[in-house]
Amino acid sequence: MSLLKIDKITQVFFSSDDYKVVLDNVNLEINDNEFVAFLGPSGCGKTTLLSIISGLLKPTIGNVYIKDIQIEKPTNRIGYMLQQDFLYPWRTIEENIVIGLEINKIKSPENIRYALNLLKQVGLENVEQDYPQQLSGGMRQRVALVRTLATQPEILLLDEPFSALDYQTKIKLEELVFHTLKQFKKSAILVTHDIEEAIAVCDRIYIFNKDPGTIAHEIIVPEDLKQLNPFNARQHPEFAKLFDHIWKEMEKLG
Numbered sequence: 001m002s003l004l005k006i007d008k009i010t011q012v013f014f015s016s017d018d019y020k021v022v023l024d025n026v027n028l029e030i031n032d033n034e035f036v037a038f039l040g041p042s043g044c045g046k047t048t049l050l051s052i053i054s055g056l057l058k059p060t061i062g063n064v065y066i067k068d069i070q071i072e073k074p075t076n077r078i079g080y081m082l083q084q085d086f087l088y089p090w091r092t093i094e095e096n097i098v099i100g101l102e103i104n105k106i107k108s109p110e111n112i113r114y115a116l117n118l119l120k121q122v123g124l125e126n127v128e129q130d131y132p133q134q135l136s137g138g139m140r141q142r143v144a145l146v147r148t149l150a151t152q153p154e155i156l157l158l159d160e161p162f163s164a165l166d167y168q169t170k171i172k173l174e175e176l177v178f179h180t181l182k183q184f185k186k187s188a189i190l191v192t193h194d195i196e197e198a199i200a201v202c203d204r205i206y207i208f209n210k211d212p213g214t215i216a217h218e219i220i221v222p223e224d225l226k227q228l229n230p231f232n233a234r235q236h237p238e239f240a241k242l243f244d245h246i247w248k249e250m251e252k253l254g
């Protein structure tokens, strides 16, 4: 049984005099301990699909299942890290990382300890009483990651978590996310525009077409690349070959 099953998802947005088919019959499955990328042009429906998977948006047609149980509303089995980091500026870092625990009504001393310990794991020490605006962009993204992990979800949805960061910070954060999710044996969907990032971090890549959003290709990253951490994967000869292949496929899509 797969961990996550997306079954015949179609999403149509209606306005007063028009409609737009944003996703058209999307089917896919994700397994335990798997890291999967959604790669595709702006507007192809990646964020919309994450909103549907998280239970925030009810699809026009189709269903989402986690281990055969249908997801119809947000649940702490799924951790969603939104496209913009939306840490609350009036809350301290500690108050921000427990928001998920509050929403899910599981804010016990043990779970707070778990969240605070995660901060240490991602290299953030002595920031608990700081406010988000005192932190750099990379640090804020790490806080957002901790908040997402704090509720101990089975799968994480990461919507372009690295796109607003400078190159070095981005590579470092890719490493951190890669190792943290492996350590905690989590599955994840990483939405990105960046072909290199998808290959370096993920086990499998879905390439999306636009207007309407459909799955154009599924790419399985070769085993020797999967084993390497994101930095080293970029140096491997297979990396450039796969990049070239995906580039050409995406060119064909226009």
Ligand SMILES: Nc1ncnc2c1ncn2[C@@H]1O[C@H](COP(=O)(O)OP(=O)(O)OP(=O)(O)O)[C@@H](O)[C@H]1O
Pocket: 013, 014, 022, 040, 041, 042, 043, 044, 045, 046, 047, 048, 049
């Ligand atoms: N609530 C909504 N009502 C109407 N149209 C919407 C709504 N949400 C998204 N759309 C439209 O659906 C399409 C897909 O949007 P979405 O944000 O899912 O794309 P995306 O692939 O995440 O793009 P990006 O890479 O720029 O983040 C866009 O044309 C967008 O305008």
Ligand SMILES: [Mg+2]
Pocket: 046, 047, 048, 083, 159
């Ligand atoms: Mg988006």
